[in-house]
Amino acid sequence: MALDPIPVLQSTFGFPDFRGVQRQVVDRVLGGRRTLAVMPTGAGKSLTYQLPAQMLPGTCVVVSPLIALMHDQLRAATAVGIRAATLTSADDNRAETRGRFLDGELDLLYVAPERASGSDFRELLSRGNLSLFAIDEAHCVSEWGHDFRPDYRLLRPLFDQFPDVPRLALTATADAHTRADILEQLGIPQDGLIVAGFDRPNIRYHITPRDQGTRQIADVIAATPGPGIVYVQSRAGTEKLAEALARTGRPVRVYHAGLDPAVRQRNQHDFVASEDMVMVATIAFGMGIDKPDVRFVAHAGLPKSIEAYYQETGRAGRDGDPAVAHLFWGADDFARARQRIGEVEPARQPGERQRLNALGALVETAGCRRAMLLRHFGEQPGDYCGNCDNCLSPPNAVDATELAQKYLSAVFRTGMMFGATYIEQVLTGQSTERSLMNGHEQLSVWNIVDGDDVALLKPVGRALQLRDALRANDHGGLEFGPAARGLLKGGDTLSMIVPPKRERRRRGGGSATPNPTGDPLFEALRAKRRELAQEAGVPPYVIFHDSVLREMAADRPQTIGGMRRITGVGEKKLQAYGDAFLSVIKQH
Structure with a gap:
């Protein structure tokens, strides 16, 4: 007779019924089957192993990549009455935890992959009673995943030693290639795949060219009450931006791998406990944070890939309440990314270029951002979500091919030695000492842009660099990239969004307020x-x-x-x- 999970769901978690695919996943686990569940952040992945762990005899072993994440999950499990423990290098009670496991006093035992793949741990498990293996952040097992962890690939022998114990792999971010790799690496059959979809309808996506980025992010903070994360690409950048953002009056902390571990831990603790703190961090911060009430995530620069962007923005709104995700990008982000691609081994370069092109398409699109994200993960959404910047304020798209040709001609005729500001001065006929000295006021490209096109010059310059038609050289000047030829010869076109006039956001004016009625x-x-x-x-x-x-x-x-x-x-x-x-x- 099949076990009915509803009474435990109601008494332990206080939920009247399951959400989404939770019931499918739980039923497979209770039936002893192996499963890979791809569920968006906030869809209740942890419940799919916590609930069976209370119903099945024995202990559920949860493999989790970070100690901080395990300790967050331990607190949440203990709070609802689940008998749980962690077995990590940061725990002083490891002997006591082993004893509780052997005595059958644990529903959940959280461990890191490094410990789980060791022979000592395998020997410990052989002396106890197991109900389930749960593999959290399972995309870490795949070399195709964006957070590959080699120790995850050493887990299969542990699971195979206990063939009758069901396996449940969980992730929020895995494209079709990564999903196939996870199934193979963890010994899960094809029919064990459950994909819940990737949509996070409560997150509002905004993507904007960077222009006075510190002020743009300060505006986001002023408009959005509640905790938030700001991602910065460098350690030095986090320190500098945090200092500036502290002037907004919100409490601000910094997190990056170069901080003293005690400072890093204290800052993380303060953020997790806070209801209004802003964490300015590198991507070292995030996977280990199971904080449901983050109201915004802002990127001060370009993420590594659409997968990384999806996961990082997914740290907002895990409680299901409204949240916002802002990305501020610049042409120099794409230039640096291309440079990094040139430094990796040749075999990986095509894949990296593909990822960068996908990001370029996302930031340039005049269509629905959410639809583009979901299509990247193999879904077929509608063309309108009603909760991204382009759907809420549809931008005007213009054919800027002729203006792009003028821009490229100016770069060529000035000798590919000058930056964007000077090129714009030449095209709009702004006489300077440098233009007089170089004789550039006699060129055919001098003062050939006027009227409404003047406002489009900066975005056209950005778009040309994003598409690799222009590149910055070692001296800061612009030179042709491989995509320039097609535009100049007339084979390619440049369609682009007319940037809207920026409006200052009023403090507290965001939609993510926790108390919309002021009760x-x-x-x-x-x-x-x-x-x-x-x-x-x-x-x-x-x-x-x-x-x-x-x-x-x-x-x-x-x-x-x-x-x-x-x-x-x-x-x-x-x-x-x-x-x-x-x-x-x-x-x-």
Whole structure:
């Protein structure tokens, strides 16, 4: 007789029913089958192994790539009454944890792939009782994945030693090639693949050319209450930007691999516990953060790939509430990326170029950003999502081929020695000491651009560099790239977006506010949550998500029975916190 997971779902997690493909995944696990589940961030991946771990005899071993991520998940599991532990180099109670495992006192045991692939750990597991292997961030097993971790490829012998124990691999980011590799590397059959889709409808995507980037990001911070992450491409860049953003009045921290480990850990701890902090970080920060209430992610430069962009923006809005993702890019980002491609081994260069071209198409498109993202992952969405910059304010696309030819001609006739600013001065006839000295005012390209086309010169220069028709040389001048010939000879065209006039955002004007109706009861419930979190030494979201508090504020339950009907209030949390929140509601 099949096991019914619904009673455990309701009593432990406080959810009336499953979401999306959760039920399919849980049923396969409870049936002892091997599964790869590709589910978007925020779709409840961890529940698909936490729930079976409570229903099946034995311990579920969870392989997770980062200690910080394991400790976040440990807090969340413990809070709902699941018996869980981590076995990592950062834990002082490893002997106690081994004993609890051998005595059958653990539902979940979190370990890193380095430990899981070792013979000592295999020997430990052979003396205990196992219910399930769960492999989190499973794209790390694939060389095609953007976060490849060699230790993940050493896990198969461990799983094969226990052939009757079901395997559940989980990831949010894997294209078709990566999915096939995961199945092969982890010994999961083709019919074990469940793809839930990649859409994150609560995230609003904005992609904008970088122009005074610090001010643009400060505007995002001013407009968006709640915690946020700003990704910067260099360590020095994080320090500089964080210093500037601290002037916005929001608490700001820095995270990169060059920081003292104690400082890095403290900054991460402060961010996870905060309800309004901004973390300025390199991509070293993120995978290990299971913080559901991040309200915005901003990229101060170009990410490595669409997969990386999807995963990094996916750290926003994991609680399902509205969130925003802003990307600010420059032509120099593409120039640097091409230079890096030239430095990798030749066999990898075509794939890297393909990834960069996909990013170029995403930032240049006049169509729906979300549709382009989803098509990249093999989905067939509609052409309009209603929640990205292009859908909300459709841009004007113009044929800028003739203007691009004028731009390229000016670069050629001035000797491919000058940067974009000087080329624009030549084309618009701005006389300078340099133009007089070089005799450039006598050229056929002098003062041939006027009217509305003047405003398009900067974006055309950006577009030519993005498409590799122009490249910056070692002296900062522009020279032809391989795509210049097709534009000059008339075979290729340049269609581009007319950039909208930028409007300053008003403070607090974003759609991601946690309290859209300004309800004082909601704020009082948040204050009580903050107090309880400090007492328990956990981040506020571990007590309850904002969505739970909003439902409490709307329904205003007066009894424990009424509180039990609030989505997200399981029995353990009801016992621990029910009376405290009922007291706040009764005061209002």
